[in-house]
Amino acid sequence: MSYSTFSPSNHDATREPMFFGRSVNVARYDRQKYPIFEKLIEKQLSFFWRPEEVDLTNDRKDFMGMPDHEQHIFLSNLKYQTLLDSVQGRSPNVAFLPVVSLPELETWFETWAFSETIHSRSYTHIIRNIITEPSEVFDTIVTNPEIIKRAETVTRLYDEFIQLVNIHAVHGAGIHRIDGESYDASLYNLKKKLYLTLVSVNVLEAIRFYVSFACSFAFAERALMEGNAKIIKLIARDEALHLTGTQHMLNLMASGADDPDFKQIAVECEEQVYAIFREAAQQEKEWAEYLFSEGSMIGLNARILGDYVEYITNVRMKALGLSEIFPARQNPLPWMNSWLVSDNVQVAPQEAEISSYLVGQIDNDVDTGDFDGFDL
Amino acid sequence: MSGIPRIKVSNYHTFFYQYEFSLLDALEAQNIPAPYNCRGGYCGCCKVRLLEGEVEYVQDSLVDLQADEVLTCCCRPKTHIEVELPED
Numbered sequence: 315m316s317y318s319t320f321s322p323s324n325h326d327a328t329r330e331p332m333f334f335g336r337s338v339n340v341a342r343y344d345r346q347k348y349p350i351f352e353k354l355i356e357k358q359l360s361f362f363w364r365p366e367e368v369d370l371t372n373d374r375k376d377f378m379g380m381p382d383h384e385q386h387i388f389l390s391n392l393k394y395q396t397l398l399d400s401v402q403g404r405s406p407n408v409a410f411l412p413v414v415s416l417p418e419l420e421t422w423f424e425t426w427a428f429s430e431t432i433h434s435r436s437y438t439h440i441i442r443n444i445i446t447e448p449s450e451v452f453d454t455i456v457t458n459p460e461i462i463k464r465a466e467t468v469t470r471l472y473d474e475f476i477q478l479v480n481i482h483a484v485h486g487a488g489i490h491r492i493d494g495e496s497y498d499a500s501l502y503n504l505k506k507k508l509y510l511t512l513v514s515v516n517v518l519e520a521i522r523f524y525v526s527f528a529c530s531f532a533f534a535e536r537a538l539m540e541g542n543a544k545i546i547k548l549i550a551r552d553e554a555l556h557l558t559g560t561q562h563m564l565n566l567m568a569s570g571a572d573d574p575d576f577k578q579i580a581v582e583c584e585e586q587v588y589a590i591f592r593e594a595a596q597q598e599k600e601w602a603e604y605l606f607s608e609g610s611m612i613g614l615n616a617r618i619l620g621d622y623v624e625y626i627t628n629v630r631m632k633a634l635g636l637s638e639i640f641p642a643r644q645n646p647l648p649w650m651n652s653w654l655v656s657d658n659v660q661v662a663p664q665e666a667e668i669s670s671y672l673v674g675q676i677d678n679d680v681d682t683g684d685f686d687g688f689d690l
Numbered sequence: 691m692s693g694i695p696r697i698k699v700s701n702y703h704t705f706f707y708q709y710e711f712s713l714l715d716a717l718e719a720q721n722i723p724a725p726y727n728c729r730g731g732y733c734g735c736c737k738v739r740l741l742e743g744e745v746e747y748v749q750d751s752l753v754d755l756q757a758d759e760v761l762t763c764c765c766r767p768k769t770h771i772e773v774e775l776p777e778d
Contacts, residue, residue, distance in 0.1 A: 353750050357732060554733045558752050565754045633734060633754075654727045 335415030743771030
């Protein structure tokens with residue numbers, strides 16, 4: 315299976331599995347094996363936004379007036395999110411595009427990764443606006459041991475999978491010895507790595523982001539850094555959509571309907587899947603400790619945030635048909651919901667950055683009966 | 691079925707559908723604390739179990755659902771229905 319950017323083969327993509335079938339040839343969306351990915355693309359496109367739409371002049375003033383430990387909380391989260399979106403802006407493309415076989419799924423990966431680049435751009439927008447020297451923030455991302463510790467876990471499976479796919483492309487399926495190391499590039503092992511990589515991506519978007527989200531919204535609950543919260547709200551909306559994308563892929567795989575191998579893989583890997591969730595939750599709780607190590611903020615401390623991590627981990631695991639690993643509890647941050655809900659109050663789109671305002675949503679279905687109630 | 695669909699909600703009251711946009715709006719009009727987040731069919735927060743009856747979709751539901759689950763923000767009742775809200 316060597317990758318071809320355009321295979322002239324005349325095969326019907328709807329008969330291919332999601333991954334490791336024949337490479338996609340014509341990018342056509344008139345018929346789809348899984349219409350859900352087409353719907354996700356359309357939804358994501360309707361969400362399009364630009365960070366520059368949000369004014370951050372008040373945030374600069376707010377930031378200047380913050381005590382040191384709150385600035386630490388704010389900047390650390392921003393650094394971590396910058397790291398996560400640096401990964402997500404490129405990795406789905408690098409890792410999954412060479413092995414995907416359905417045009418709608420291929421385009422979903424690209425649309426998804428593109429929206430992550432918008433998130434990355436918005437961190438630059440935020441940092442540029444609140445700090446005179448952005449390099450002070452950017453340059454310290456890769457030198458912060460707390461961030462690096464988690465970056466390793468976030469990227470390990472991606473990197474291992476990409477490496478195996480490369481070995482497979484050059485040397486073909488089988489076990490290969492390269493520079494004294496043995497690599498199992500059999501198709502089955504590749505599928506296994508792919509499954510686990512998707513789980514870790516799911517965890518990244520489902521759990522890891524939410525610790526930072528909670529802090530941003532907690533500041534905004536106190537009417538601080540409201541521009542930032544507006545941006546984070548748009549990012550949270552995108553992430554919720556990406557999350558359903560990976561949930562669909564994982565559930566389709568585990569059902570075995572797409573490729574029977576994955577049904578077996580899902581069973582074999584169950585322990586590892588639980589371990590990935592457990593490790594992420596643990597790391598995020600440690601991160602919460604680090605955030606508040608210099609002092610907590612009104613409405614939020616390491617313990618409440620840790621409880622929230624446990625709560626959200628349970629919710630995400632349930633969505634994948636897994637059992638909860640933490641004691642069942644009510645949402646410890648109920649006010650988070652008001653930041654995650656879409657705006658349902660009617661506001662003219664030009665008056666506010668209303669997140670439910672859809673671009674290109676003109677309804678052309680006019681029936682002759684539609685004007686029955688009108689008289690001239 | 692003819693007539694106005696009746697909506698029965700486990701542990702809450704039963705009422706007649708007032709032709710709101712979605713089942714979620716109908717539940718809210720009755721002050722039933724139905725969970726929701728995105729109102730756009732992608733977050734999955736408004737997932738309920740449909741115990742009885744049929745619904746029709748008013749917008750695409752993008753979440754992976756079991757056969758007996760529906761998103762209240764995406765559908766409205768087609769017949770008399772009975773739904774069960776999640777526990778928490």
